[in-house]
Amino acid sequence: MRIIAVISGKGGTGKSSISAAFATLNGEVVVADCDVDAANLYLLFNPTHEEEIVYITGHKAVINYDLCKSCGICESYCRFDAISIIDSKVFISEISCDGCFLCSHICPENAIKMVQNDKSRMYSGSFRNGKMVYGRLAPGEENSGKLVNMVREKAKQIADGNGLQTIILDGPPGIGCPVISTITGVDKVVVVTEPTISGLHDMQRTIEIVQKFNLPAFVIINKYDLNSSMSKQIEEWCKQNGIIIAGQLPFDRQITEAMVQAKSITEFNPDLDISKKIKVIWNKIVNQKR
Amino acid sequence: MIKIAIASGKGGTGKTFVATNIFHTLVKNQIDAVLVDCDAEAPNAVAFFKTKQTRVIEVTQLVPVIDISACTFCGKCHEYCNYNAIFILPPVKIINVMEDLCHGCGACSVACRYDAITEKPVSLGKVNLYSYNSNHSLIEARMNIGVMSPVPVIKAAIKQINNQAGIAILDSPPGTSCPFIQTVSASDYVVLVTEPTPFGLSDLIQSVETLKVINKQYGVIINRYGLGNLDVYNWLKVNKIPLLMEIPFDKEIARIYSEGRLLVEEKKEYRIQFTDLTEKIDQIVTKNKL
Numbered sequence: 095m096r097i098i099a100v101i102s103g104k105g106g107t108g109k110s111s112i113s114a115a116f117a118t119l120n121g122e123v124v125v126a127d128c129d130v131d132a133a134n135l136y137l138l139f140n141p142t143h144e145e146e147i148v149y150i151t152g153h154k155a156v157i158n159y160d161l162c163k164s165c166g167i168c169e170s171y172c173r174f175d176a177i178s179i180i181d182s183k184v185f186i187s188e189i190s191c192d193g194c195f196l197c198s199h200i201c202p203e204n205a206i207k208m209v210q211n212d213k214s215r216m217y218s219g220s221f222r223n224g225k226m227v228y229g230r231l232a233p234g235e236e237n238s239g240k241l242v243n244m245v246r247e248k249a250k251q252i253a254d255g256n257g258l259q260t261i262i263l264d265g266p267p268g269i270g271c272p273v274i275s276t277i278t279g280v281d282k283v284v285v286v287t288e289p290t291i292s293g294l295h296d297m298q299r300t301i302e303i304v305q306k307f308n309l310p311a312f313v314i315i316n317k318y319d320l321n322s323s324m325s326k327q328i329e330e331w332c333k334q335n336g337i338i339i340a341g342q343l344p345f346d347r348q349i350t351e352a353m354v355q356a357k358s359i360t361e362f363n364p365d366l367d368i369s370k371k372i373k374v375i376w377n378k379i380v381n382q383k384r
Numbered sequence: 385m386i387k388i389a390i391a392s393g394k395g396g397t398g399k400t401f402v403a404t405n406i407f408h409t410l411v412k413n414q415i416d417a418v419l420v421d422c423d424a425e426a427p428n429a430v431a432f433f434k435t436k437q438t439r440v441i442e443v444t445q446l447v448p449v450i451d452i453s454a455c456t457f458c459g460k461c462h463e464y465c466n467y468n469a470i471f472i473l474p475p476v477k478i479i480n481v482m483e484d485l486c487h488g489c490g491a492c493s494v495a496c497r498y499d500a501i502t503e504k505p506v507s508l509g510k511v512n513l514y515s516y517n518s519n520h521s522l523i524e525a526r527m528n529i530g531v532m533s534p535v536p537v538i539k540a541a542i543k544q545i546n547n548q549a550g551i552a553i554l555d556s557p558p559g560t561s562c563p564f565i566q567t568v569s570a571s572d573y574v575v576l577v578t579e580p581t582p583f584g585l586s587d588l589i590q591s592v593e594t595l596k597v598i599n600k601q602y603g604v605i606i607n608r609y610g611l612g613n614l615d616v617y618n619w620l621k622v623n624k625i626p627l628l629m630e631i632p633f634d635k636e637i638a639r640i641y642s643e644g645r646l647l648v649e650e651k652k653e654y655r656i657q658f659t660d661l662t663e664k665i666d667q668i669v670t671k672n673k674l
Binding site: 194 | 393400488532562581612
C-alpha cells in the first residue's frame with residue numbers, strides 16, 4: 095500500500111484540485127479529505143454516506159448557577175483567560191475555554207459541569223473511482239488533529255478491507271496539528287506551492303515540517319506561468335536544498351470550469367496540457383525510490 | 385478603536401492581499417492603523433512593507449517537570465490530564481511528559497499531592513513588532529515549526545494591539561476552527577474574502593455558519609470575479625449578506641501580488657476602491673456601536 099499526502103502551507107495553491115486529479119487518474123483508490131474545517135473534495139466526488147461516525151472534539155465548561163457561590167477560585171486557576179467575574183457572577187467564555195477540566199475539579203461547590211462537543215462527523219462511502227473518507231467539523235468546534243487522525247486511519251482500514259493499493263490524503267493548509275496528523279505515517283508528501291513571495295515562504299516552512307518527520311517531499315509549482323521568475327527562485331531554492339521538483343503546472347481557467355462541473359481536471363479533459371502534466375507528475379512521484 | 389478581521393474558510397482566496405491593501409490605503413489616507421498578521425502558521429503580511437523591527441516577544445507555555453524521587457506513581461496527574469500528555473506505567477515506575485500534547489493547563493500540578501510536579505516554560509513562537517512609515521506599526525504572530533497549535537501565539541499578538549490606534553486590521557488564518565475563531569472573536573467586524581467557485585462558496589457558507597454561532601457582523605468581498613460561476617452572488621442575495629467589493633481576476637493583479645507589491649500603490653483606481661471599502665466598513669461598525 096502507498097499513502098501519499100498533498101499539503102501546501104499556504105492555502106489556495108491547488109491541493110484539492112491536484113488531489114482530485116490524482117484520485118481519478120488510474121485504478122480505484124481511497125481518497126481522504128483531511129481538511130476537516132474546509133472540506134471540499136466531496137463537492138467533486140459526491141460520495142455515498144455508507145457510514146457516519148460522531149466525533150467528540152472536546153469539552154466545554156458550563157456553570158450551574160444554582161450551586162455557584164461566586165468564590166472565584168475557578169477564575170484564579172484558569173490559564174486560558176476563559177473565566178471572568180462580572181458583578182460577582184462567574185462567566186465562562188466558550189471561545190476561550192480549552193476544555194481542560196481543571197475548573198470542574200477544583201470547584202468546591204461542584205458547580206461546573208463539562209459538556210461534550212459532539213456535532214462533528216466523519217463520513218465514509220464510495221465515489222466513482224473508489225472509496226472516500228472525509229470529516230466535517232461543526233461550526234466553532236476545535237480541530238485538534240484528532241479528527242484528521244481518525245480520517246487517515248479509516249482510509250487505511252478501508253484500503254485494507256477492499257484490497258485498494260493507493261491512498262491519497264488531501265491535507266489542510268498551515269503547518270500545525272492537523273497538518274502533522276495528515277502526514278503522520280504516510281510514504282510520500284506532495285507540497286503544492288505557487289510562484290508568489292507567500293508561496294515560497296510557506297513552502298519553506300512546510301518542507302521543514304516534512305523533514306522533521308523524515309519524509310520525502312515532492313514539490314509541485316502550480317500556476318508557474320503567473321510569475322516565471324518567482325518560479326525559478328522556488329526551483330533554485332529546492333535544488334540547493336535537495337528537494338525534488340515533481341513538476342510545474344500552468345495556470346488554466348479550465349481547472350475552475352472542471353470544478354463547476356464537479357469533475358477533476360483529468361476527467362474534464364484528459365487531453366489538456368495540464369492534465370497530461372499531472373499524469374507525468376503522478377508517475378514521477380509513485381515511481382521515485384526513497 | 386475598531387478591529388476588522390479579514391478572513392475566509394478557504395485558503396488562498398486573497399485574505400493577505402486584501403488586508404495589506406486595506407492597511408496601506410489607511411496609511412496613505414493618514415489614518416492611524418495597525419496591521420496584525422494572525423496567520424501564525426504561515427505569516428506573510430510583513431513581506432509587503434519596508435519595516436523596521438522594534439521588538440520581539442517570546443511566547444511560551446508551561447509544561448510539567450516530574451521529580452521522579454518525589455513521585456509515588458499514584459496516577460492522579462494522569463487522571464487529571466485531559467490531553468493524554470502524561471504517560472505512566474506504575475508497576476515499572478515509568479512516568480513521562482509528552483510535551484507536544486501538553487496544553488499547559490496546570491491540572492497535573494494541582495492533582496499532585498506529593499509536590500512532585502514543577503513547571504518550566506517552553507517556546508511556542510514569537511510576536512514580532514515592526515514600525516512602518518514612522519508612526520504606523522505591524523504585529524506578526526509566528527508559530528515555531530513543529531508546534532501543534534497557533535492559538536497561544538495568536539492571542540499574544542492580539543494582546544499587543546495598542547488600543548490608541550484608530551483601526552486594527554487582523555489578517556486571519558484560513559479555516560473555521562480555533563485559530564480563525566480566536567482572530568474573529570477579537571474583532572468588531574469580519575470581512576470574508578471568497579472566490580466565485582464551488583470550493584469558495586462551500587467554505588464561505590461554513591465561515592458564515594461559524595460567525596453566526598459567535599454572533600459577529602460580517603460582509604463579503606468576492607475576489608477573482610470572472611472565474612467560476614454566479615452561485616455565490618445568488619447565495620449572498622438570498623441570505624441578505626452585504627457584498628462589500630468585487631475584485632476581478634486579472635493576471636496583472638496576480639503578478640503584482642506575487643512579487644510582494646501592493647495593488648493600491650500600483651493602480652490608483654484601486655486606491656479609490658479600497659478607500660470606499662474602509663469608509664463603508666467604518667460606517668457599518670460605527671452605526672452598530674451606537
